Amino acid sequence: MFTAAVVAILVTMGLALSRALMGPTVFDRILSLNMVGTKTTLLIAALGFLAERPEFLDIAIVYALINFIGSIAVLKFIKYRDLSASGDVQNGRA
Amino acid sequence: MAELFATALLLDIGSWTLILLGGFFSIVGGIGLIRLPDFYSRLHAAGIADTLGAALIISGMVLQTHGDGVTIRLLLIGSFIFLTSPTSTHALARAALATGMPHWRRSVDDGIDIESANRDDLTASSIGDSPNTSADV
Numbered sequence: 001m002f003t004a005a006v007v008a009i010l011v012t013m014g015l016a017l018s019r020a021l022m023g024p025t026v027f028d029r030i031l032s033l034n035m036v037g038t039k040t041t042l043l044i045a046a047l048g049f050l051a052e053r054p055e056f057l058d059i060a061i062v063y064a065l066i067n068f069i070g071s072i073a074v075l076k077f078i079k080y081r082d083l084s085a086s087g088d089v090q091n092g093r094a
Numbered sequence: 095m096a097e098l099f100a101t102a103l104l105l106d107i108g109s110w111t112l113i114l115l116g117g118f119f120s121i122v123g124g125i126g127l128i129r130l131p132d133f134y135s136r137l138h139a140a141g142i143a144d145t146l147g148a149a150l151i152i153s154g155m156v157l158q159t160h161g162d163g164v165t166i167r168l169l170l171i172g173s174f175i176f177l178t179s180p181t182s183t184h185a186l187a188r189a190a191l192a193t194g195m196p197h198w199r200r201s202v203d204d205g206i207d208i209e210s211a212n213r214d215d216l217t218a219s220s221i222g223d224s225p226n227t228s229a230d231v
Contacts, residue, residue, distance in 0.1 A: 001110055001158075005151055008117025012143060015124030019136070027133055027190045031140050034182055035127065038144045038175055039120070042151055045171060049155060057167040064171055068178040072185060079189050 005046045013039045030074055037067035109157040116150030123147060132198035137187055144179040148172070 013036050020032035041064045048056025077083055123143025130136045152172040159165040 001106070001113055001154075004110075005113045005117060005154070008113075008120055009151075012120045012124040012147070015121070015128055016140075016143075019127045022128075025133060025190075025195065027186055027193075027195065028136065031133070031136060031183075031186055032127060034179070034186070035123070035140045035144055038148055038179055041171060041175065042148055045152070045155060045168065049158065054164045054167075057164060057171065060171055061167060061174070064174050064178070068174075068182060071182045075182070075185050075189055079192070 002046050002049045006043065006050065009039050009043045009046065013043070026078060030071060030078075033074075034067070034071045037063070037071065041067065105157050109154045112150050112154030112157065116147045116152075116154060119143065119150060120147030132201070133190055133195055134187065134197060134201070137183055141180065141183055144183070145176060148175045148179070 016032045016035045016039070020029045020036070023029040023032060041060045044056055044060040044063060048054055048060070073083060120143045123139045123141075123146075126139025126142065127136050130139055149172055152168055152175075156165055156168050156172075159168065
């Protein structure tokens with residue numbers, strides 16, 4: 001059962017990765033990488049069930065947190081070219 | 095004893111159904127990510143794979159746990175994905191709109207103009223009604 005889940009997740013990751021390689025714009029690539037990150041979280045969880053090592057789930061939690069922060073950081077960098085920007089678009093540098 | 099077996103069988107069937115459904119939606123989302131014509135429609139495909147697929151697969155896994163810390167961790171992962179994935183999709187769509195990413199040529203105009211998205215005040219008033227449909231023109 002978990003093998004089926006792993007196979008489906010891996011197929012999806014392959015499709016998303018090929019879109020990330022093809023992607024005409026940078027937003028397509030970010031979208032695909034975000035999806036790959038979500039699928040990696042699921043993959044770690046499913047592998048934990050397959051190996052019967054429930055501590056993998058903690059790693060999956062950490063991966064989910066890092067994935068969200070990472071995609072927001074990349075988006076902010078693309079929008080402002082500066083990770084410490086205040087986000088004040090009207091008065092500023094966007 | 096027989097009841098225990100029946101319960102385990104029911105849980106297995108439920109898990110199989112949920113995981114297969116989740117895998118199906120996830121693969122469909124992946125195919126959509128490849129096949130759909132422009133960025134905004136690809137957002138939709140990624141949204142299906144990220145929320146529906148992930149939630150179904152995690153629910154299938156939850157049925158195999160025994161109500162201990164593992165269950166809590168799985169539910170934590172599921173709720174976190176369910177919160178963050180739409181958030182980052184929204185941020186992506188907004189950033190793409192503000193950059194002026196073109197729509198597909200057969201897209202229908204929804205009244206959101208790119209200039210107002212650039213002004214960082216994309217609120218309900220600018221989304222709601224396009225100038226053509228307001229009654230007092």
